[in-house]
Amino acid sequence: MRLHVDQRHERVLELVRERGSLRVAELAAELGVSAVTLRRDVETLAGQGRVRRLHGAVVWPGGAVVEPPVRQEPAEGPVIGMIVPTTASIFADIVRGAREAVRAQGGRLVLGVSGYVDTEDAVQAGHLLSGGAQGLLVAPSWSGGVPVDGQERWLVDRGVPTVLVERSAPPGNPAAALDRVRTDRAHGAAVAVGHFAALGHRRITAVLQEGPHAAQITAGYESAVRSLGLEAAPGAPSVREHGDYEASVDFLADAVRRRGVTAALVHGDEDAIVLVPRLQALGIRVPDDLALIAYDDEVAPLADVPLTAVAPPKRSVGELAAKLLLGRLAERGTGARPTPRQHVELLPELRIRASCGGGPPTR
Structure with missing residues (x-):
């Protein structure tokens, strides 16, 4: 039940007398009124000399002025x-x-x-x-x-x-x-090669990008090929090395038709998505003629033929x-x-x- 203004004033006086001092915001919350209403009450009572107002607080007159505890804001994190x-x-x-x-x-x-x-x-x-x-x-x-x-x-x-x-x-x-955290991309390439081997592929190749991760992926691919006793078709150009994909398409088509390659690791997803329809236009179907694994798994599931992918x-x-x-x-x-x-x-x-x-x- 809402208190009449006179009742509210008496309640304010009672609480301030008991506690010595109170923050205006806390007092408003306790009485269930807005801070604006409570400030008007305090101004009225202060004008009558019945309380003192100090720095957002209300204080009982005649007693020691005790600053109410200031709520500490949490320290800013790093x-x-x-x-x-x-x-x-x-x-x-x-x-x-x-x-x-x-x-x-x-x-x-x-x-x-x-x-x-x-x-x-x-x-x-x-x-x-x-x-x-x-x-x-x-x-x-x-x-x-x-x-x-x-x-x-x-x-x-x-x-x-x-x-x-x-x-x-x-x-x-x-x-x-320095401390460092990175993906073991060599391991990822080796896992891809191992998956090809588990499916029965014996002749494979890799078409990779130049860039910060190329050395790791190449090392993992080559190590796994040796360890599993597979045959690798070397000489693949870097994807987009010449400003387009023609060199990579020509290499893969030749590898499938003339060298018996049945599987390829392609870095990355976007390049694999570009290569698939170009290969299919030449009559090389994915996965029927050439199995593909992409690297990075950014957009691999969105390809027309959803791409198996190494996901860092x-x-x-x-x-x-x-x-x-x-x-x-x-x-x-x-x-x-x-x-x-x-x-x-x-x-x-x-x-x-x-x-x-x-x-x-x-x-």
Whole structure:
């Protein structure tokens, strides 16, 4: 039941007399009235000399002025800077995973994008750090995935905790001492080759992109071919090496027709989607004549022939990298002895779809 104004005034006086002082907002909530109404009541009573108003609080007159406890706002969490070459392809999910991990700790992720321009990495880092970033998650624009000719210098001289994301550095390089989290892409390629072998394919090939992950994928593919005793058709051009796909289409068509190749690993999804109809226009059917496995699983299930694909754990890479960096910041904040640096590799999985069929064609 709503109190009459006189009753409300008496209740205000009673509560303030009992407690000495009360915040206006708390008093309004206790009486079930709006803060505006309560402030009018307090102004009326203060004008009569029956209470004192002080800094958003109401105080009993004549007694000691006791400031009511100020509600402390939660301290702002850590600010993490993240530099990626693009927010498309695999990095979209990596950024999401990092953002969620930072947000869960009450922090904020601030993004910089280099556009695969090597010199832009340092520019973005400087901007993020001057804006308050306390640590960095970095996927540098190293074309081969590792630094060459001193590309790491700007990174190791920053003086803040830093974690490499989907990049590495060779032993002896200063950047090799940084924490890092990446996908074991060699393992993913080997899993793809193993799946071909399990289906009975003996002659296979790989059509890959040039770029930061090419060396890992190539190494895993070649190692698995040797280990499983398969025959590989060498000489595949890099996808889009000449500005179009004709060289790759011609290579695959020749490999199927003349060299008995029945399976191919293609990096990445978009390239595989482009190649399939071009091969089919030449009479080479997927998967009847050529089984395909794509790499990255960004859009592989959306292909006309849904593509079996190697799927890196993208979101988990971002999440673990962020948690590792947050741990480093916590160590620095408490003065704790730093734990050993970590090189974390996460294994991708193979997602089976229609493009591999049930086995090699019978010829």
